[in-house]
Amino acid sequence: MNELRSIAVLDLYRTRPKNWPVRISVGIMFALMGIAWLAGDFFPADTFTQSRQANVERFLRELLPFPLHNVDFDWAVAARWGWEILDNKGFEALYTTFLISVAAIVLASVMGALLTIPAARNIATDQPFGLNHGSPSVVSRLLWQIMLVVTRGVLILLRAIPEYVWAFLLLALLGPTVWSIVLALALHNAGILGKLSAEVTEDLPAAPLRALHALGASRAHVSVMAVLPVGLPRFLLFFFYRWETCVREATVLGMLGIASLGFWIQEARARNFYDEMIFLVLLGVVLIIVGDVFSSFARRWLRRLS
Amino acid sequence: MxxxxxxxxxxxxxxxxxxxxxxxxxxxxxxxxxxxxPNAGGIHTAGQFFARALSPALSYESAVPLHTPPLLIKALAAAWQTILFAAAALSLALVGGAVLGFFASTALWLPAGAHEPSSGRPLGAALLGVMHALIRLLITLMRSVHELLWAVLFLAAFGLSQMSAVIALALPCAGILAKIFAELVDEAPSEAAYALRAAGASRLQVFCFALIPCAMPDILAYVLYRFECLLRTSAVLGFFGFPTLGFYIAAAFENLHYGELWSYLYTLLILIVIADWWSGLFRRELLR
The missing domain is CATH 1.20.5 (Single alpha-helices involved in coiled-coils or other helix-helix interfaces)
Structure with missing residues (x-):
């Protein structure tokens, strides 16, 4: 009996579904992780030296708010210290970070929306929504094809370059204005939003779009009057998902020199004010958690709509 | 609708x-x-910068010390370092995410089915509940601090050590993975879990042999997506002095070597496009 059962189990095991691309991918992944620890020089000789340990101890000591050094802990003093930072720069930095994220995500969605139409395979073709326009012409097919490939290429380029690299390049080109960060976030997210909404557009029910087009509505008409309203809940879902990321990145991009939260964090670090630095980092955590909560509420609400 | x-x-x-x-x-x-x-200077810079987009440098634009490897080799080596940082961070994040995700999921302490009576130990249940809440809080804290901010913290504490970059990459990733692991395990189809539980398997056995295998495809797909994200961030960490692609991008920009800059940018682009394609293929294969 026992033997029979184990044979049945073995048979099941032998005939389980196997997927070679997946197995090879997992194999490569594990190999990479192994090689990383063998080949990467992650433990330099001076990891555990005295000076490093002293540095860590000093760092930990200085995380305590400055007025509390060498005195008994007092909540009132700590609160006054925290309020002073908030009043001096905290609130303004939070406000700026928030504004940057909103401006960036709205610009990104405008750009993304414009790029969506020439990137959607059911619109950017000589047979939109599966309808023929008179006799098929090789030239028009080729032109549409080129436009599709170029738009998709632009989208890939936009999203493949990380926000931080965009911001770094734009700061050098535009000079130190907030535009550099707003545009960096907007460009990267336009690439992502454009790709996602092009996919949504391609997956929309085809019949209503085809009907409108057959009645004489142009591609632009169909996009504005059918694709946008029907796809909107899904587009907004992506909008809030990316906005959440924008809040995160807007915090950090300040490190390049624009007065968002990251700027003050970097500045506190440069002055070795570690207590202030950790306070500002935690302030950023609060902002991000508030953004997360708001975005997930908005998305839950939208999911009921779609 | x-x-x-x-x-x-x-x-x-x-x-x-x-x-x-x-x-x-x-x-x-x-x-x-x-x-x-852009102002006049900016326009000049922009012109020079974009003029090189179509002609990235194939060799160095200034004199380099003897025995420096050719530019393309150096770009590939930087890309390889970027991959190594990401892979090392992923291995740490997988371990951390698995452990934290195990404790953050409700499968271990909530009854497997509605028919199962809750254990008659209110104190133990309360303790588990508190631990669960604490772990969730820890996970939230880990992933709410951006990788680059973790890096700034670790740089202040440990100085420029490669390990701090790996840990800075791994911490938020572990937080995200733990959250996703817990959610996927909790949402895994529960029929198998009920069946095993009814046949007398312990909670731990149900967890290991019913819930995890059911959630595995989604978990794997997500892990590979995280690797793609880690690659991006790992490249950016170069701006803080670690030898990944970002370091060379920043250096080329500061030296006004726009040709070299484009070579590194294109390397980064290719790396990320390959990762994007790979994780997309993987997801399609797995979730088919």
Whole structure:
């Protein structure tokens, strides 16, 4: 009996579904992780030296708010210290970070929306929504094809370059204005939003779009009057998902020199004010958690709509 | 679709409201559209910069010390370092994420089915509940601090050590993985779990042999997506002095070697496009 059962189990095991691309991918992944620890020089000789340990101890000591050094802990003093930072720069930095994220995500969605139409395979073709326009012409097919490939290429380029690299390049080109960060976030997210909404557009029910087009509505008409309203809940879902990321990145991009939260964090670090630095980092955590909560509420609400 | 799903009027107001919010933010940030045009120096830089886009450098643009490897080899080596940082961070994050995710999921302490009586030990259940809440809090804290901020913290504490970069990459990733692991395990189809539980398997056995295998495809797909994200961040960490692609991008920019800059940018681009393609292929294969 026992033997029979184990044979049945073995048979099941032998005939389980196997997927070679997946197995090879997992194999490569594990190999990479192994090689990383063998080949990467992650433990330099001076990891555990005295000076490093002293540095860590000093760092930990200085995380305590400055007025509390060498005195008994007092909540009132700590609160006054925290309020002073908030009043001096905290609130303004939070406000700026928030504004940057909103401006960036709205610009990104405008750009993304414009790029969506020439990137959607059911619109950017000589047979939109599966309808023929008179006799098929090789030239028009080729032109549409080129436009599709170029738009998709632009989208890939936009999203493949990380926000931080965009911001770094734009700061050098535009000079130190907030535009550099707003545009960096907007460009990267336009690439992502454009790709996602092009996919949504391609997956929309085809019949209503085809009907409108057959009645004489142009591609632009169909996009504005059918694709946008029907796809909107899904587009907004992506909008809030990316906005959440924008809040995160807007915090950090300040490190390049624009007065968002990251700027003050970097500045506190440069002055070795570690207590202030950790306070500002935690302030950023609060902002991000508030953004997360708001975005997930908005998305839950939208999911009921779609 | 429900009735309120087709309320086009409300949709129009949502669109108008969001656009207004965007322009209000631009106004409040005191941004002028004219600032978008770079100044004379900026135009000059921009011209030089974009002029090299089609002709990235194939060799160094200035004299280099003897025995420096050729530029392309160096770019590939930087890409390889970027991959190594990401892979090392992923291995740490997998371990951390698995452990934290195990404790953050409810499968271990909530009854497997509605028919199962809760264990008659209220104190133990309360303790588990508190531990669960604490772990969730820890996970939230880990992933709410951006990788680059973790890096700044570790740089301040440990100085420029490669290990701090790996840990800075791994911490938020572990937090995200733990959250996703817990959610996927909790949402895994529960029939197998009920069956095993009814046949007398312990909670741990149910967890290992029913819930994990059911959630595995989604978990794997997500892990590979995280690897793609880690690659991006690992490249950016170079701006803080670690020998990944970002380091060479920043250095080339500061030396005004725009040709070299484009070579490194294209390397980064290719790396990320390959990762993007790979994780997309993997997801399609797994979730088919």
């Amino acid at each position: 429900r009735d309120d799903g087709l309320n086009i009027g409300r949709r129009r107001w949502i669109l108008v409201g969001l656009l207004a919010a965007g322009f209000a933010s631009i106004y409040a940030l005191d941004l002028q559209w004219s600032q978008l045009l």
